[in-house]
Amino acid sequence: xxxxxxxxxxxxxxxxxxxxxxxxxxxxxxxxxxxxxxxxxxxxxxxxxxxxxxxxxxxxxxxxxxxxxxxxxxxxxxxxxxxxxxxxxxxxxxxxxxxxxxxxxxxxxxxxxxxxxxxxxxxxxxxxxxxxxxxxxxxxxxxxxxxxxxxxxxxxxxxxxxxxxxxxxxxxxxxxxxxxxxxxxxxxxxxxxxxxxxxxxxxxxxxxxxxxxxxxxxxxxxxxxxxxxxxxxxxxxxxxxxxxxxxxxxxxxxxxxxxxxxxxxxxxxxxxxxxxxxxxxxxxxxxxxxxxxxxxxxxxxxxxxxxxxxxxxxxxxxxxxxxxxxxxxxxxxxxxxxxxxxxxxxxxxxxxxxxxxxxxxxxxxxxxx
Amino acid sequence: xxxxxxxxxxxxxxxxxxxxxxxxxxxxxxxxxxxxxxxxxxxxxxxxxxxxxxxxxxxxxxxxxxxxxxxxxxxxxxxxxxxxxxxxxxxxxxxxxxxxxxxxxxxxxxxxxxxxxxxxxxxx
Ligand SMILES: Cc1cc2nc3c(=O)[nH]c(=O)nc-3n(C[C@H](O)[C@H](O)[C@H](O)COP(=O)(O)OP(=O)(O)OC[C@H]3O[C@@H](n4cnc5c(N)ncnc54)[C@H](O)[C@@H]3O)c2cc1C
Ligand code: FES
Numbered sequence: 001x002x003x004x005x006x007x008x009x010x011x012x013x014x015x016x017x018x019x020x021x022x023x024x025x026x027x028x029x030x031x032x033x034x035x036x037x038x039x040x041x042x043x044x045x046x047x048x049x050x051x052x053x054x055x056x057x058x059x060x061x062x063x064x065x066x067x068x069x070x071x072x073x074x075x076x077x078x079x080x081x082x083x084x085x086x087x088x089x090x091x092x093x094x095x096x097x098x099x100x101x102x103x104x105x106x107x108x109x110x111x112x113x114x115x116x117x118x119x120x121x122x123x124x125x126x127x128x129x130x131x132x133x134x135x136x137x138x139x140x141x142x143x144x145x146x147x148x149x150x151x152x153x154x155x156x157x158x159x160x161x162x163x164x165x166x167x168x169x170x171x172x173x174x175x176x177x178x179x180x181x182x183x184x185x186x187x188x189x190x191x192x193x194x195x196x197x198x199x200x201x202x203x204x205x206x207x208x209x210x211x212x213x214x215x216x217x218x219x220x221x222x223x224x225x226x227x228x229x230x231x232x233x234x235x236x237x238x239x240x241x242x243x244x245x246x247x248x249x250x251x252x253x254x255x256x257x258x259x260x261x262x263x264x265x266x267x268x269x270x271x272x273x274x275x276x277x278x279x280x281x282x283x284x285x286x287x288x289x290x291x292x293x294x295x296x297x298x299x300x301x302x303x304x305x306x307x308x309x310x311x312x313x314x315x316x317x318x319x320x321x322x323x324x325x326x327x328x329x330x331x332x333x334x335x336x337x338x339x340x341x342x343x344x345x346x347x348x349x350x351x352x353x354x355x356x357x358x359x360x361x362x363x364x365x366x367x368x369x
Numbered sequence: 370x371x372x373x374x375x376x377x378x379x380x381x382x383x384x385x386x387x388x389x390x391x392x393x394x395x396x397x398x399x400x401x402x403x404x405x406x407x408x409x410x411x412x413x414x415x416x417x418x419x420x421x422x423x424x425x426x427x428x429x430x431x432x433x434x435x436x437x438x439x440x441x442x443x444x445x446x447x448x449x450x451x452x453x454x455x456x457x458x459x460x461x462x463x464x465x466x467x468x469x470x471x472x473x474x475x476x477x478x479x480x481x482x483x484x485x486x487x488x489x490x491x492x493x
Contacts, residue, residue, distance in 0.1 A: 048392060105455075134440070135427040176391065
């Protein structure tokens with residue numbers, strides 16, 4: 001079987017992975033980026049809105065344009081970075097210190113790397129309700145892929161489940177694509193996302209029903225509607241049921257970090273609610289308890305693209321430094337400064353609490369704990 | 370017309386976004402492929418599942434035991450909801466497999482049969 005070797009392997013070509021690749025390459029390392037999608041960019045290529053965050057991380061630029069900027073930067077190092085798309089890293093075998101990968105559905109091969117940056121992003125959550133398995137119940141990411149990447153109408157009329165930033169933004173994007181949004185239901189007593197996004201869709205006449213959730217989906221072979229109901233303080237259904245006619249139910253109830261490969265590499269993991277799941281412990285260089293593995297972006301905790309890009313830079317910088325490439329003095333501190341300024345405010349405070357739980361100053365104590 | 374299940378699908382034109390305030394879609398070359406024997410149009414290089422969706426097809430497989438319909442869900446090759454038989458090969462992730470001209474795409478029933486073997490829980 002074919003085997004590829006590289007100095008730095010970056011798994012995942014989203015905001016974090018592309019930034020990591022650019023940074024490691026700029027220090028002189030040879031980098032291989034493996035991306036399972038048909039094109040690199042991760043979540044970024046699905047976002048049509050102007051991003052929030054800081055200027056250094058392209059705030060005010062539309063998501064898909066940020067992906068282009070990163071890819072241009074990588075292209076300037078094209079002798080040292082290669083990107084394999086339509087390729088999934090399917091496992092890591094500790095005994096052999098090798099990865100297995102699959103290109104398309106049929107071509108398998110091995111990858112050997114000196115340092116690996118796991119930037120695999122996040123996976124969507126699903127909530128239980130009768131009929132949630134039939135076609136027409138789609139994750140928010142899937143809806144975005146269909147309409148924003150491939151220009152296909154995901155449906156005619158949608159019920160959005162979840163009023164966090166993703167639910168709100170995707171509702172707006174659905175309207176841009178010409179899809180009617182029947183309502184947004186949110187189990188919590190308040191909107192989770194930024195108020196600007198909520199205000200935008202309220203102005204367009206979309207009801208945001210707080211303390212409401214979906215009770216069941218309707219339809220035999222495909223979605224033909226949904227039944228929604230109010231919830232009490234204990235999130236139990238109360239009050240009358242209401243039927244919504246729709247051919248699409250979009251689930252935007254949150255993300256969890258994608259961390260299987262980190263677990264397989266024996267990295268010490270920790271459940272951190274503020275980071276939305278099980279994540280790897282890491283030091284200031286984004287190195288995990290396995291000295292050859294780094295974590296960055298949503299895979300290390302659900303946050304934002306801006307922070308994912310800085311974490312990617314840090315991981316790329318540390319991996320290159322660990323390989324002996326000279327790196328600029330003070331760069332790590334500068335990146336941490338950027339992270340700190342991104343992590344201001346209410347959401348940022350939660351993230352900081354989470355980071356405090358997983359950040360390790362001295363591996364000695366942890367490794368033998 | 371059983372498989373024409375999209376309530377809004379017209380069957381004639383592809384269900385594409387015609388006008389968008391921000392995005393301009395550059396589709397690949399228009400080609401034809403087969404879905405359960407029926408000739409459909411799609412764009413080369415785009416995921417099979419997107420092409421089917423644009424044709425109003427939402428049911429891609431049927432589960433082995435409960436015979437529940439499955440369509441697409443994650444669109445990133447992670448959930449196995451969109452498995453179909455493509456050119457005779459079962460369990461192909463149609464959401465990340467590019468469409469090619471003349472491809473034969475079939476609804477998968479059960480677990481599928483690996484070509485050349487006589488095992489598997491085909492249509493039980
Ligand atoms: C609707 C929406 C709106 C958002 N708006 C904003 C915003 O305004 N501002 C902001 O800062 N952030 C925003 N975000 C968040 C931002 O998009 C993410 O935080 C960011 O993209 C995370 O980057 P990442 O590189 O960690 O993950 P991703 O972008 O998810 O990239 C991970 C990549 O890894 C690949 N991958 C996973 N596993 C494997 C494997 N085993 N082998 C190969 N490849 C693999 C995936 O295909 C994917 O491309 C938004 C997100 C959403 C969904
Ligand atoms: S839709 Fe999830 S694997 Fe294809």
